[in-house]
Amino acid sequence: MGGEDLVNAAETAERLRNWALEAGFDRVGVARLGPVPRGGALLKWLERGDHAGMSYLESRVEVRLDPRSAFEGARSAVCVALQYHPVAKGAPAGDLWPRVARYARGRDYHNVMTKRLRRLARRVREAFPGCRTKPYVDTGPVLERDLAARAGLGAVGKNTLLLHPEAGSYFLLGELLTSLDLAPDAPVADLCGSCSRCLEACPTGALPAPYRLDSRRCISYWTIEHRGPIPRPMRAELGDWVFGCDLCQEACPVNEAPAATAETSFELPAERSRLDLAALLAIAEEDYQEAFRGSPMKRSRRDGLRRNAAVAMGNRGEDRYVAPLAAALADGDPVIRSHAAWALARIGGAEARRALREARAGEGDPAVGEELERALEAFDP
Numbered sequence: 378m379g380g381e382d383l384v385n386a387a388e389t390a391e392r393l394r395n396w397a398l399e400a401g402f403d404r405v406g407v408a409r410l411g412p413v414p415r416g417g418a419l420l421k422w423l424e425r426g427d428h429a430g431m432s433y434l435e436s437r438v439e440v441r442l443d444p445r446s447a448f449e450g451a452r453s454a455v456c457v458a459l460q461y462h463p464v465a466k467g468a469p470a471g472d473l474w475p476r477v478a479r480y481a482r483g484r485d486y487h488n489v490m491t492k493r494l495r496r497l498a499r500r501v502r503e504a505f506p507g508c509r510t511k512p513y514v515d516t517g518p519v520l521e522r523d524l525a526a527r528a529g530l531g532a533v534g535k536n537t538l539l540l541h542p543e544a545g546s547y548f549l550l551g552e553l554l555t556s557l558d559l560a561p562d563a564p565v566a567d568l569c570g571s572c573s574r575c576l577e578a579c580p581t582g583a584l585p586a587p588y589r590l591d592s593r594r595c596i597s598y599w600t601i602e603h604r605g606p607i608p609r610p611m612r613a614e615l616g617d618w619v620f621g622c623d624l625c626q627e628a629c630p631v632n633e634a635p636a637a638t639a640e641t642s643f644e645l646p647a648e649r650s651r652l653d654l655a656a657l658l659a660i661a662e663e664d665y666q667e668a669f670r671g672s673p674m675k676r677s678r679r680d681g682l683r684r685n686a687a688v689a690m691g692n693r694g695e696d697r698y699v700a701p702l703a704a705a706l707a708d709g710d711p712v713i714r715s716h717a718a719w720a721l722a723r724i725g726g727a728e729a730r731r732a733l734r735e736a737r738a739g740e741g742d743p744a745v746g747e748e749l750e751r752a753l754e755a756f757d758p
């Protein structure tokens with residue numbers, strides 16, 4: 378690039394940065410597209426099977442390794458961050474909401490951020506006719522943290538999340554890929570140093586080494602991404618998390634005073650906050666659609682959330698959950714019946730045992746029958 382081009386690249390980047398802030402993002406950075414410096418880490422991650430059942434991550438690996446191949450002429454990215462930490466200090470009340478990841482309590486960030494990125498893209502194309510743009514929020518074959526790190530939005534932490542020295546890690550990422558030449562921002566220096574608090578705080582060993590997350594052990598993976606029954610040995614490890622997990626962020630010193638979101642749509646809506654574990658376990662399709670309209674929790678689907686509620690109740694081990702779990706032994710969904718049986722055995726007591734015995738007598742599904750047998754063995758080993 379000649380001197381004049383460099384000035385243009387810097388001026389254009391500055392305009393786009395301002396427009397991204399005007400579109401409603403908290404922070405913005407610019408990266409020049411090119412091969413991912415630690416691309417080998419992605420290949421190793423996939424080879425080891427650390428992506429668990431998320432087979433979509435195996436596709437378009439060449440774009441993940443070099444986002445220039447996203448489209449013909451792709452050159453730069455405007456990376457954006459939006460905070461989601463709730464304004465209110467402390468966990469929300471109830472037995473359900475403190476165990477729903479903070480990012481997921483309000484409106485779906487994909488919708489909020491994609492809308493804003495599209496608005497930004499229109500503005501860019503109007504100002505630079507012929508320019509090509511592509512917005513992504515989780516939706517594309519892009520290593521978003523790597524790209525955002527290159528754009529100076531933070532440093533990758535040992536928990537694999539992007540950390541910002543002042544804003545912590547409770548923020549979401551998106552990017553607008555463009556064919557424009559933009560002057561890049563400088564990266565942020567490492568923030569972890571000798572700290573390893575997140576590795577110690579992860580209750581399931583899903584962070585077996587710095588910068589490596591094993592999805593096969595991650596609560597976030599099982600509660601959000603996994604469909605169908607949860608393998609029995611994993612159930613006890615999920616604790617009472619119903620959707621996602623924030624433990625490796627809660628442990629992180631950069632989150633000691635995290636920047637709160639100005640985005641009111643990320644707050645837990647009052648009507649949804651009335652739901653508790655028992656109500657979620659029994660929620661009917663119509664009520665589910667009403668309660669979770671526009672929520673990212675829909676990713677788990679109704680059956681996934683109900684399954685997770687049963688596991689959480691079992692792991693909380695409180696007698697008050699015996700009645701709702703006993704009722705779930707008659708549910709139409711065999712996965713719910715199986716997980717309710719497991720949870721009742723975990724809580725124990727005469728009532729739980731009676732409910733399991735009754736259910737075993739009338740159970741027609743062999744897989745659920747086996748779960749009921751196993752559950753009863755916990756009482757009569």
Ligand code: B12
Pocket residue numbers: 413415416418419422431434478479480514515516517518519520521522523533536537538539540546547548549550551588589590592595597598601602620621622623625
């Ligand atoms: C698949 C996925 C998951 C999976 C796997 C997570 C993972 N760590 O990869 C599961 C379901 C477990 C998950 C969980 C969560 N996720 Co998620 N997830 C994704 C997704 C779609 C792809 C990630 C991916 O490609 N992973 C592949 C691996 C190989 O990438 P990587 O771990 O980043 O590896 C790179 C670096 O670690 C680095 N590296 C390797 N070695 C070394 C060494 C050093 C020294 C350094 C500096 C770097 C380094 O190089 C690698 C290659 O670039 C992204 C969106 C996207 N398209 O990027 C969101 C994304 C990463 N998730 C996000 C969030 C919010 C979460 C949760 C917090 C949600 C929750 N509360 O439950 C948890 C956090 C768990 C965690 N500790 O990461 C945000 C993160 C925002 C941020 N501040 O970092 C993203 C970016 C979504 C978004 N658009 O905002 N997620």
Ligand code: SF4
Pocket residue numbers: 578579580581582583584590594595596597598621622623624625626
């Ligand atoms: S999200 Fe939870 S389970 Fe997953 S790595 Fe972090 S602390 Fe471990």
Ligand code: SF4
Pocket residue numbers: 534535536537540568569570572573574575576628629630631
């Ligand atoms: S807890 Fe410590 S090691 Fe882990 S990401 Fe935060 S600063 Fe890094």
